Amino acid sequence: xxxxxxxxxxNKPIPSRPKxxxxxxxxxxxxxxxxxxxxxxxTAAKMNPRWIDGTSARNVVAGFIKPNDRLTSFERLQLxxxxxxxxxxxxxxxxxxxLRAVMGERKFSRLARxxxxxxPSVSFTMRNLGQFLVRFIESHPKLVAPENQLxxxxxxxxxxxxxxxxxxxxxxxxxxDMLDANPHTLRLRLQPYLTLLRLNYELDDFxxxxxxxxxxxxxxxxAMENRxxxxxxxxxxxxxxxxxxxxxxxxxxxVFYKRLQxxxxxxxxxxxxxxxxxxxxxxxxxxxxxxxxxPKQITKWFQDWSALGWFCDGVAAKxxxxxxxxxxxxSRQRHNRKHSx
Amino acid sequence: MPxxxxxxxTDYGVxxxxxxxxxxxxxxxxxxxxxxxxxxxxxMCDGGRPLEMLDKILEQYRVVQHGVSMYLGSAERVNRExxxxxxxxxxxxxxxxxxDHLCWGSADGRYTHDLLPMPYTFAAAKVTARKIRETxxxxxxxxxxxxxxxxxxxxxxxxTEWEFLTEVVERADCGILLDVNNIYVSSFNHNFxxxxxxxxxxxxxxxxxxxxxxxxxxxxxxxxHDHPVIDPVWKLYARALQLAGKTATLLEWxxxxxxxxxxxxxxLKANRFIQQTDTVAA
Numbered sequence: 001x002x003x004x005x006x007x008x009x010x011n012k013p014i015p016s017r018p019k020x021x022x023x024x025x026x027x028x029x030x031x032x033x034x035x036x037x038x039x040x041x042x043t044a045a046k047m048n049p050r051w052i053d054g055t056s057a058r059n060v061v062a063g064f065i066k067p068n069d070r071l072t073s074f075e076r077l078q079l080x081x082x083x084x085x086x087x088x089x090x091x092x093x094x095x096x097x098x099l100r101a102v103m104g105e106r107k108f109s110r111l112a113r114x115x116x117x118x119x120p121s122v123s124f125t126m127r128n129l130g131q132f133l134v135r136f137i138e139s140h141p142k143l144v145a146p147e148n149q150l151x152x153x154x155x156x157x158x159x160x161x162x163x164x165x166x167x168x169x170x171x172x173x174x175x176x177d178m179l180d181a182n183p184h185t186l187r188l189r190l191q192p193y194l195t196l197l198r199l200n201y202e203l204d205d206f207x208x209x210x211x212x213x214x215x216x217x218x219x220x221x222x223a224m225e226n227r228x229x230x231x232x233x234x235x236x237x238x239x240x241x242x243x244x245x246x247x248x249x250x251x252x253x254x255v256f257y258k259r260l261q262x263x264x265x266x267x268x269x270x271x272x273x274x275x276x277x278x279x280x281x282x283x284x285x286x287x288x289x290x291x292x293x294x295p296k297q298i299t300k301w302f303q304d305w306s307a308l309g310w311f312c313d314g315v316a317a318k319x320x321x322x323x324x325x326x327x328x329x330x331s332r333q334r335h336n337r338k339h340s341x
Numbered sequence: 342m343p344x345x346x347x348x349x350x351t352d353y354g355v356x357x358x359x360x361x362x363x364x365x366x367x368x369x370x371x372x373x374x375x376x377x378x379x380x381x382x383x384x385m386c387d388g389g390r391p392l393e394m395l396d397k398i399l400e401q402y403r404v405v406q407h408g409v410s411m412y413l414g415s416a417e418r419v420n421r422e423x424x425x426x427x428x429x430x431x432x433x434x435x436x437x438x439x440x441d442h443l444c445w446g447s448a449d450g451r452y453t454h455d456l457l458p459m460p461y462t463f464a465a466a467k468v469t470a471r472k473i474r475e476t477x478x479x480x481x482x483x484x485x486x487x488x489x490x491x492x493x494x495x496x497x498x499x500x501t502e503w504e505f506l507t508e509v510v511e512r513a514d515c516g517i518l519l520d521v522n523n524i525y526v527s528s529f530n531h532n533f534x535x536x537x538x539x540x541x542x543x544x545x546x547x548x549x550x551x552x553x554x555x556x557x558x559x560x561x562x563x564x565x566h567d568h569p570v571i572d573p574v575w576k577l578y579a580r581a582l583q584l585a586g587k588t589a590t591l592l593e594w595x596x597x598x599x600x601x602x603x604x605x606x607x608x609l610k611a612n613r614f615i616q617q618t619d620t621v622a623a
Contacts, residue, residue: 027416034448168387
């Protein structure tokens with residue numbers, strides 16, 4: 001019987017399994033693709049043919065994305081790259097119609113592109129896309145020149161609007177709740193949805209008019225397309241004032257802009273900074289450079305602000321101590337009686 | 342009786358996505374709708390009108406939560422703060438199950454706000470399954486993961502999409518939100534037979550089905566959710582029901598949204614197929 005020669009296995013290559021991806025490689029791949037998806041588009045709204053280091057983006061993308069019989073690797077990834085930018089810009093257009101109106105289409109579009117290139121989203125919700133915009137405008141004045149202050153004011157107002165829309169509302173305290181409190185120690189917090197603004201332009205009516213002409217925000221989904229309507233008119237009817245004070249707040253779940261007098265603004269700002277009531281008065285008198293407040297006037301202000309629900313209990317909310325009054329229910333009843341016919 | 346152990350809500354019937362342009366109609370006319378699906382992220386805020394509207398809906402309708410930003414396939418760790426917000430919403434809605442996508446979309450804390458495709462690798466399946474388990478344990482509600490539409494594939498993939506989906510859900514022991522429109526879209530974009538996909542997933546894990554329309558271009562299809570459901574997708578839906586049994590079904594319509602009645606009418610076409618299906622799959 002013929003025997004076959006013994007086989008020397010030591011030199012024969014063992015058929016290797018295809019190399020499997022590691023978790024580290026998965027992370028690296030996702031990082032690489034995210035970089036590609038978030039790269040700014042060209043002026044023709046195409047994917048940039050140059051990679052970050054100046055080499056061919058086609059080669060880089062071909063290294064990790066498969067082509068098919070209709071599209072190259074580059075073209076396939078371009079679909080994601082374009083969708084990313086269209087989605088962000090679309091949302092930005094809806095959130096900042098006022099800024100768009102005051103800056104004009106071309107400058108606004110450039111600002112948006114530069115902003116998202118430097119400040120990509122770091123939140124799970126697109127609601128927060130504009131959270132760094134004011135700081136960005138402050139640090140990039142050329143992008144909004146020559147209307148620097150106007151653009152900054154509008155960006156502040158529009159961010160305050162977003163905050164007022166869906167920030168938390170804590171249990172309000174009424175002016176009655178404050179009656180027995182010691183003004184030396186009483187700290188009132190302002191509602192998280194309320195923003196106090198010191199502006200150089202009277203933009204409130206202007207923004208209301210712009211927003212009235214704007215449609216509803218489109219729903220979040222994985223569906224996207226390039227959709228931007230033009231503003232019907234570039235309204236530019238606003239007045240430069242020396243200083244203009246505004247409270248952006250929410251009442252019955254609608255956002256409102258309430259104009260404030262300088263001393264009202266100073267008092268509310270001092271309360272917002274955490275000063276006890278009496279110290280807030282002192283601060284307000286100093287900063288508003290006004291004569292002493294009239295008690296009757298102050299009472300009226302606090303009644304109005306309390307009726308709007310602007311105050312919440314700074315001490316109790318933070319340390320879960322007892323409310324200012326023994327029972328919220330009792331104080332609510334008193335409040336109701338006071339306003340009943 | 343549930344068609345499978347992941348489908349305890351067989352009786353849910355046909356729902357539609359809750360969309361802002363329909364609020365007025367819903368509150369005024371109070372139409373009979375089996376259930377509404379909400380995008381969780383639209384209500385993960387701390388106050389204001391979104392939650393007021395949601396509470397009004399919850400007074401009269403059943404609501405199921407569907408997420409778009411959990412990014413279960415991301416190599417990053419689960420974001421606990423995100424989960425805490427989500428859990429607050431889960432307690433509010435009492436959603437019987439919760440779904441999100443089998444995808445990723447963030448890297449190094451930067452969000453693309455897109456549903457990016459997974460590389461179909463064992464490492465990715467392992468990471469994803471671990472995150473699903475962690476999420477499910479934290480939220481204390483059953484999770485179903487949805488197959489996404491995709492426009493790109495990776496060289497590094499080690500298996501098909503349906504094998505990857507199976508690998509993930511078996512490892513995580515979770516349900517599937519089967520989007521038959523997404524299967525159709527991806528089958529065109531990646532040249533595979535959509536029925537092979539359907540026939541090779543664990544049908545006993547299908548907890549919910551999505552149907553939708555899309556936009557066809559010369560070289561690819563985009564999942565735009567802005568058209569009625571096309572016949573080939575209805576055929577896939579019928580096959581899915583054959584395999585999985587009667588299953589809660591939802592029509593997605595997110596762009597160029599027509600009237601409430603048009604959307605609802607389109608969704609209710611699914612009943613034709615559901616009525617022909619035995620409760621327990623063959």
